[in-house]
Amino acid sequence: xxxxxxxxxxxxxxxxxxxxxxxxxxxxxxxxxxxxxxxxxxxxxxxxxxxxxxxxxxxxxxxxxxxxxxxxxxxxxxxxxxxxxxxxxxxxxxxxxxxxxxxxxxxxxxxxxxxxxxxxxxxxxxxxxxxxxxxxxxxxxxxxxxxxxxxxxxxxxxxxxxxxxxxxxxxxxxxxxxxxxxxxxxxxxxxxxxxxxxxxxxxxxxxxxxxxxxxxxxxxxxxxxxxxxxxxxxxxxxxxxxxxxxxxxxxxxxxxxxxxxxxxxxxxxxxxxxxxxxxxxxxxxxxxxxxxxxxxxxxxxxxxxxxxxxxxxxxxxxxxxxxxxxxxxxxxxxxxxxxxxxxxxxxxxxxxxxxxxxxxxxxxxxxxxxxxxxxxxxxxxxxxxxxxxxxxxxxxxxxxxxxxxxxxxxxxxxxxxxxxxxxxxxxxxxxxxxxxxxxxxxxxxxxxxxxxxxxxxxxxxxxxxxxxxxxxxxxxxxxxxxxxxxxxxxxxxxxxxxxxxxxxxxxxxxxxxxxxxxxxxxxxxxxxxxxxxxxxxxxxxxxxxxxxxxxxxxxxxxxxxxxxxxxxxxxxxxxxxxxxxxxx
RNA sequence: GCGCCCGUAGCUCAGUCGGAUAGAGCAUCAGCCUUCUAAGCUGAGGGUCGCUGGUUCGAUUCCAGCCGGGCGCACCA
Numbered sequence: 001x002x003x004x005x006x007x008x009x010x011x012x013x014x015x016x017x018x019x020x021x022x023x024x025x026x027x028x029x030x031x032x033x034x035x036x037x038x039x040x041x042x043x044x045x046x047x048x049x050x051x052x053x054x055x056x057x058x059x060x061x062x063x064x065x066x067x068x069x070x071x072x073x074x075x076x077x078x079x080x081x082x083x084x085x086x087x088x089x090x091x092x093x094x095x096x097x098x099x100x101x102x103x104x105x106x107x108x109x110x111x112x113x114x115x116x117x118x119x120x121x122x123x124x125x126x127x128x129x130x131x132x133x134x135x136x137x138x139x140x141x142x143x144x145x146x147x148x149x150x151x152x153x154x155x156x157x158x159x160x161x162x163x164x165x166x167x168x169x170x171x172x173x174x175x176x177x178x179x180x181x182x183x184x185x186x187x188x189x190x191x192x193x194x195x196x197x198x199x200x201x202x203x204x205x206x207x208x209x210x211x212x213x214x215x216x217x218x219x220x221x222x223x224x225x226x227x228x229x230x231x232x233x234x235x236x237x238x239x240x241x242x243x244x245x246x247x248x249x250x251x252x253x254x255x256x257x258x259x260x261x262x263x264x265x266x267x268x269x270x271x272x273x274x275x276x277x278x279x280x281x282x283x284x285x286x287x288x289x290x291x292x293x294x295x296x297x298x299x300x301x302x303x304x305x306x307x308x309x310x311x312x313x314x315x316x317x318x319x320x321x322x323x324x325x326x327x328x329x330x331x332x333x334x335x336x337x338x339x340x341x342x343x344x345x346x347x348x349x350x351x352x353x354x355x356x357x358x359x360x361x362x363x364x365x366x367x368x369x370x371x372x373x374x375x376x377x378x379x380x381x382x383x384x385x386x387x388x389x390x391x392x393x394x395x396x397x398x399x400x401x402x403x404x405x406x407x408x409x410x411x412x413x414x415x416x417x418x419x420x421x422x423x424x425x426x427x428x429x430x431x432x433x434x435x436x437x438x439x440x441x442x443x444x445x446x447x448x449x450x451x452x453x454x455x456x457x458x459x460x461x462x463x464x465x466x467x468x469x470x471x472x473x474x475x476x477x478x479x480x481x482x483x484x485x486x487x488x489x490x491x492x493x494x495x496x497x498x499x500x501x502x503x504x505x506x507x508x509x510x511x512x513x514x515x516x517x518x519x520x521x522x523x524x525x526x527x528x529x530x531x532x533x534x535x536x537x538x539x540x541x542x543x544x545x546x547x548x549x550x551x552x553x554x555x556x557x558x559x560x561x562x563x564x565x566x567x568x569x570x571x572x573x574x575x576x577x578x579x580x581x582x583x584x
Numbered sequence: 585g586c587g588c589c590c591g592u593a594g595c596u597c598a599g600u601c602g603g604a605u606a607g608a609g610c611a612u613c614a615g616c617c618u619u620c621u622a623a624g625c626u627g628a629g630g631g632u633c634g635c636u637g638g639u640u641c642g643a644u645u646c647c648a649g650c651c652g653g654g655c656g657c658a659c660c661a
Contacts, residue, residue, distance in 0.1 A: 034601070041604075051603060057641075064641085089604065090641070135661075177661060202660095293659050304587065304657080311659040318661050346588055347656040370589080372654090380595095414597065417589070419654080421596060426610090430623045433610070441623050452620055492600060504598060507608080518616090518625040525619050584623065 004484040005108045006101055010048055011035045013081055014093075017074035018052075026070050029059040039481065043474070046084060046094035047102075047481060054091040064091025102477055103468040105484040109564040110463040117490045117571050122162030128329055129155040131340035132252070133170040136245040137181040138206055143342060145255065145395035146420065147371045149411035149577070150499060151340045152257050154369060156575045157494035157502070163336075168261040170325060173241060174269055175318065180204065181244075182237025186229075188213035189236055212240045251396050255404050256577050268324045274316055277324040278309060286358045296323070301354035301363070323355050326366070330359055336367065338497065343370040343417065369497045371416045377423040402427040405578045409436040412499045412576055430584075432514075435507055439569065440581055442510035445517060446566040447582040449559070453523055459552075463560035470557045475516050479561060482509055486568050490575065499576060506572045513565050522558045524550045 014035050021027040033055045040049040053068035060067055068087040072078070078085060084096035109116045131151025134144050155167045172178075184203035188210045190196060203209075216224075216239050224232050252258070268274050278294065281287045286297050287309065294310035296319065309320040329337050337356070341348070346368075353363040376383040376393055383393060398407050406427040413435065414420050432438050453460050471477070486505070493501040570580040 036601070036603095038600090041607085045604075049604085051601095054603075054641085055601095092604065172661075175661070291659085295659095308659045313659080315659085317659065343589075344655060345661095349588085372589085418597080419590090423596095432622090432624060434623085435609075437623055438609095441621080445621060445624085449620055456620095488600095496600075498600090500598080501600080504608085511608090514624055515626085517620080518622090521620070523620050584621080 004487050005104050006097060006484050007037050007048070007488070009101065010081060010095060010097065011037055013075060013077045014050060014052060014071060016076060017071045020074040020076065021070045024074075026074075027056070027060060027067070029056055032056075039485065040092075040094065045088065045092070046086065046096040047477075048095045048097060050093040050095070051091075053087075053093055057091065067091065068093050099472050099477060100469065102480045102484070103471060105480050106463045106468060106560055106564045109483065109567050110560075113567065114571060114574070116567060117487045118160050118162070119487065119491055120162040121491065122158060122164075124162060124164050125335040126333065127158055127163045127165045127336045127338060128168055128332070128334045129158070129165055129338045129340065130168045130170055130329075131155075132257075133172065134248065135172045135177050136241050136248060137177050137204060138244065139208060140248055140251050140395040141392045142374045142376060142395060142398055142422070143371070145398060145407060146374050146411040146416070147340055147342065148252060148255060148257050148395070149408045150369065150371050150416045152577045153408075153412055153499035153502070153575065154338065154340065154494075154497050156577060157490065157497075157499065160575055161491055161494045166260045166334075168263055169259045171245065171262060171264045171266075173245075173264050174266040174321065178237060178241060181240050182233050184209050185212050185216065185236040185240045186233040189216050189232070192217050209240075212236075212243060215239075215243070251394075251399075255395065255399055255407070263325065263328075265321050265325065268321050268328070269316070273328065274320050274324040277327045278316075278320065280327075281323070281358060284358065296351070296354070296358075298351045298354035301350075301357040303350040303354045307351050319351065322352065326352060326355050327359060330356070330361065330365075337365060338367045338369060340369045340371060343372045346370055367497065369416060372419050374411070374420045374422050377421055377425075379425040380423065383424075398422075398424070405440065406434070406436040408576060408578050409439070409503060412503045415498060415500050435503070436578075437584070438514075439503075439506045439510040439573065440579070441584055442513040443566055443569045443573070443580045444582060444584040445513070446562045446569075449522055449562055453559070456523070456526070458523060458555065460559050461556055463563060466556045466560045467553060468557050468560060470554050471561060473520070475512075475519060476558070476561060479509075479512050479516055479565060482512055483564050483568050486572065490572075502572055502576055506569065509565065509568060509572075513569075520558070521550055522562060523555055 014037075015032065018027060018032050018035075022029075033052065035050060035052050036055075037048045037050050040046060053071060054064040056067050057064045065087055068091050071093065072085055072087070075082075075085065081097060081101055082095055083098050084094075086094040088094055112118070129151055131154075132140070132144055132148050134140055140148075151167065155165045159165045180200055180203050183200045184205075187197050187199045187203065192213055213236070216236055220235060220239065224235060227235075278287060281296065282294075286300070288295055288297060288306075292312040293308050295306045296309045297306050299306050307319055308317050309323065310316055326337070339352070349368050352368070353366050356366045357363050376398075395407075401424055402410075410422050410427055411420070426434055427436065428434075430437055432441075450460065452458075471480070489501060489505045493499055573580045
């Protein structure tokens with residue numbers, strides 16, 4: 001578990017102490033519990049705190065405090081690693097790590113660069129992440145946008161910790177919805193030629209349907225005149241389908257999302273895969289016939305009841321192609337399948353996991369990440385949407401209005417399984433109230449330092465060529481500690497499929513950066529001499545400058561720190577698919 | 585009725601494996617630019633962690649019941 005250079009060092013020192021104590025007969029526990037190390041809430045509790053003594057209390061049958069003392073007594077590296085080691089109340093072990101040890105974080109970041117935070121825990125296991133997968137019956141709406149952002153982030157995070165990830169879009173290009181699309185466009189098409197036909201009762205009402213009909217007329221009109229209605233309808237359907245699918249691709253592309261794989265539902269039926277899979281399940285007795293329909297015995301795998309896969313009229317249900325689709329994924333040999341669904345499909349999870357189990361895999365071979373609804377607000381007022389009437393805000397409109405970066409950040413700010421209020425006005429604001437700008441601005445501010453430094457001819461040595469020992473200020477060390485947590489934040493987010501932990505963390509890093517930037521100087525002031533001459537004795541900021549001295553070594557060390565902050569912001573934003581601008 | 589999710593500051597929400605005096609942003613109020621980007625910063629107030637029990641050294645976290653909200657319970661997709 002690589003959770004940062006310092007954490008690793010400290011953890012192994014504690015483990016060493018435990019083993020040392022055991023050798024001496026001071027401790028007797030067979031296997032040590034996880035040596036926990038977290039950042040305590042209060043500064044006086046040190047840099048890192050461990051609860052290991054408390055969790056050993058039961059198996060050692062002694063007071064946590066005594067165990068903690070034993071650990072301390074056996075800490076061979078105490079002098080090298082710690083400034084302070086304390087035992088507090090129930091048995092917390094509070095550790096204050098030497099600045100020089102913290103400084104290694106900056107070396108590590110420099111060395112790893114864009115790879116800082118990455119890990120190999122995925123061991124190149126193959127993962128398929130399926131997301132968006134919207135019916136090509138209309139443009140993508142806001143909800144799809146959130147699904148897209150979450151899917152991309154989950155895929156990227158897993159890549160970053162060593163999985164081989166393929167992202168896939170499942171095109172629902174078969175079945176009733178496609179038929180309805182066809183008849184809807186056909187109805188509008190006939191209307192345009194003053195031959196009104198009955199509009200399908202559950203058809204699609206959006207204005208884009210009429211627009212599609214107009215384009216059918218324009219491009220295919222002469223060819224279609226005099227043709228049979230069924231043929232015209234068929235052409236309307238394929239035309240609309242192709243147009244909408246390419247629209248979806250374009251929208252995703254301008255959202256910065258590209259899929260490695262597009263999988264057609266229709267191809268499953270056409271290739272006979274659906275029937276083949278049903279036959280397989282029949283032979284395994286997971287299918288049975290009742291009242292003229294075929295049922296999947298999903299209740300055998302924890303679903304609350306069995307499900308129809310082939311109706312009385314011989315047609316397959318949606319579930320049938322979904323079974324075939326997931327069987328296809330399994331057949332492709334992935335070690336893990338992740339589906340990202342709208343939360344209204346949650347009732348579907350047990351039956352899909354039943355499918356996975358019917359094929360002999362454990363049910364958690366399929367992980368489903370649910371994405372809850374997005375409520376759009378504008379200046380605090382709810383934007384009303386009605387999908388039925390075809391009035392919904394499209395993903396495209398949101399991207400055009402607030403930009404892809406802001407949209408993604410907002411989509412990822414909350415746990416995907418909880419409702420999201422997305423205020424369009426806020427997302428556009430260029431102020432610290434807007435978390436996207438807040439984070440991006442932190443990055444741009446640092447980028448600006450390099451430009452100014454270059455312009456003034458200030459040398460910017462690499463952290464590895466810089467003496468970092470002047471970095472002892474609590475603000476400096478606080479920033480470094482936060483940077484050291486990045487690998488474990490990334491790994492935690494990835495393993496829980498929870499990108500919102502990343503946005504949260506990035507806001508914290510940006511906050512520390514802005515505070516630091518405001519409080520401390522990094523480069524010497526432009527008009528250093530004039531300033532000091534003009535400034536009256538005792539002026540607060542002047543005093544600060546003189547006190548800190550801003551000797552070249554300090555500037556160099558702080559630049560090294562800034563470089564680390566910038567790298568972490570860039571890496572974190574990158575994983576989320578959000579840009580890290582050099583200038584704003 | 586059954587199943588899943590949720591209930592933390594006025595609002596929107598974090599809180600990982602059960603840990604110390606409960607965290608952030610917004611809003612409110614009071615301040616901070618002769619400077620490297622004020623697209624920023626500092627400070628203050630604000631809480632029975634829905635309720636009641638249980639598990640234990642310790643519960644916002646785990647368990648049970650209840651209350652309140654959302655979603656799902658098709659031979660639809």
